[in-house]
Amino acid sequence: MSVLAAACGAPGRCYRQNMMNANEIVGFGNRKTPFYLYDMRLLSRTLDEIVRLSSDYGIEVHYAVKANANVPVLRRISSKGLGADCVSGNEILFALENGFPAGKTVFSGVGKTDREIELAISKGVFSINCESLPEIRVVNEIASGMGKKANVSVRINPDIDAHTHKYITTGLEENKFGISRYEFEELVKTLGECESIDFNGLHFHIGSQITDVADVFALECRRAAEIVSWFESKGLEIRNINLGGGLGIDYEEPQKHPVPDFAAWMRTIARTLPRKEGVRVHIEPGRSVVAQCGILCTRVLYVKEGQKKTFLITDAGMNDLIRPALYGAYHKIRNITAEAENRSGEKVYDVVGPVCESSDVWGEDRTLPASRRGDLLAICSAGAYGQVMASRYNLRDLAEAEYID
Numbered sequence: 001m002s003v004l005a006a007a008c009g010a011p012g013r014c015y016r017q018n019m020m021n022a023n024e025i026v027g028f029g030n031r032k033t034p035f036y037l038y039d040m041r042l043l044s045r046t047l048d049e050i051v052r053l054s055s056d057y058g059i060e061v062h063y064a065v066k067a068n069a070n071v072p073v074l075r076r077i078s079s080k081g082l083g084a085d086c087v088s089g090n091e092i093l094f095a096l097e098n099g100f101p102a103g104k105t106v107f108s109g110v111g112k113t114d115r116e117i118e119l120a121i122s123k124g125v126f127s128i129n130c131e132s133l134p135e136i137r138v139v140n141e142i143a144s145g146m147g148k149k150a151n152v153s154v155r156i157n158p159d160i161d162a163h164t165h166k167y168i169t170t171g172l173e174e175n176k177f178g179i180s181r182y183e184f185e186e187l188v189k190t191l192g193e194c195e196s197i198d199f200n201g202l203h204f205h206i207g208s209q210i211t212d213v214a215d216v217f218a219l220e221c222r223r224a225a226e227i228v229s230w231f232e233s234k235g236l237e238i239r240n241i242n243l244g245g246g247l248g249i250d251y252e253e254p255q256k257h258p259v260p261d262f263a264a265w266m267r268t269i270a271r272t273l274p275r276k277e278g279v280r281v282h283i284e285p286g287r288s289v290v291a292q293c294g295i296l297c298t299r300v301l302y303v304k305e306g307q308k309k310t311f312l313i314t315d316a317g318m319n320d321l322i323r324p325a326l327y328g329a330y331h332k333i334r335n336i337t338a339e340a341e342n343r344s345g346e347k348v349y350d351v352v353g354p355v356c357e358s359s360d361v362w363g364e365d366r367t368l369p370a371s372r373r374g375d376l377l378a379i380c381s382a383g384a385y386g387q388v389m390a391s392r393y394n395l396r397d398l399a400e401a402e403y404i405d
């Protein structure tokens with residue numbers, strides 16, 4: 001694939017002209033900062049790409065609501081026909097309120113409460129993805145008490161290293177997620193005993209921000225195929241295979257890669273996962289759908305000259321976007337005012353937030369245009385695990401959202 005095609009997400013398609021440019025962002029400059037700004041055009045184009053590929057490859061897509069539960073964002077996603085992947089009762093209710101059908105909603109999570117299980121059964125979600133043997137028994141009991149059958153998939157821990165940050169890898173045997181190989185015999189027995197469960201398939205999810213797409217997802221598919229065959233040899237019918245989410249995005253150069261490489265992901269699945277007639281394959285992307293569509297806009301409050309470093313102190317902090325403080329995550333920073341003014345000259349800064357924690361740092365030793373008090377900065381790729389994880393720590397206001405459509 002040519003560099004341009006790779007940058008644009010697919011051969012012959014170029015989305016770069018649809019990324020937010022500095023003048024558009026500056027147009028929001030009189031808003032109270034910090035604020036999130038969502039490019040709904042890019043979201044639509046990302047979704048169109050997903051819908052086209054999912055139809056070509058016959059893969060059903062459930063958006064992981066945890067990545068961003070902003071109402072216009074959710075509505076745009078549901079309007080394109082995607083299903084939802086939820087991890088709490090409130091996410092299920094919110095997804096249904098915002099246009100996702102129960103029949104396309106899956107429910108995961110290691111610690112579902114009885115009330116959440118009851119809710120999922122009463123709403124008739126497509127699948128409750130059970131993560132442990134005790135959970136399967138509890139779902140069975142609750143469904144039986146309700147006089148209903150619960151649709152259940154079982155999350156398997158495939159023991160795969162996703163080559164990602166240790167806090168977002170989930171498919172290793174020592175993780176808390178899913179059922180491990182040593183429990184498989186017991187699982188078959190348990191499913192046989194649970195009369196109020198309609199077992200409908202297997203679920204896998206190995207981690208997030210996976211950039212080694214072809215290798216890691218191919219390994220997941222091969223492991224899934226092997227596990228599916230094992231369960232079939234024990235007489236279980238596997239009607240659905242859910243491979244989870246995890247497609248990574250380009251945090252370093254978001255403008256070059258605004259649409260993540262869904263084609264490589266789905267092609268890898270189609271080539272590597274053998275599929276019997278009638279078996280449905282599902283994925284649950286979160287980050288890759290929304291991350292590049294959002295930026296966090298913040299103003300420079302002070303330019304503080306130290307003896308060795310110069311600090312840009314912003315009015316957005318780790319309470320607005322916790323990823324850098326939590327995982328040491330990298331987000332590209334742009335000085336939007338300087339870009340709009342074509343300002344010349346560059347300088348190296350440590351860009352830091354105002355919160356009373358030393359981890360409240362956006363980036364160290366960042367080369368940016370010479371910056372001034374009042375400049376508008378964009379923390380890029382903030383559409384996923386950003387606004388949804390914001391808090392009022394230090395009793396700071398929550399950043400509001402604006403949209404370009």
Ligand SMILES: Cc1ncc(COP(=O)(O)O)c(C=O)c1O
Pocket residue numbers: 064067085108170205207208209244245246247284285286287288
């Ligand atoms: C079960 C499950 N599915 C999907 C996702 C979404 O992952 P991502 O945002 O990396 O696509 C997650 C994220 O943690 C998850 O736990």
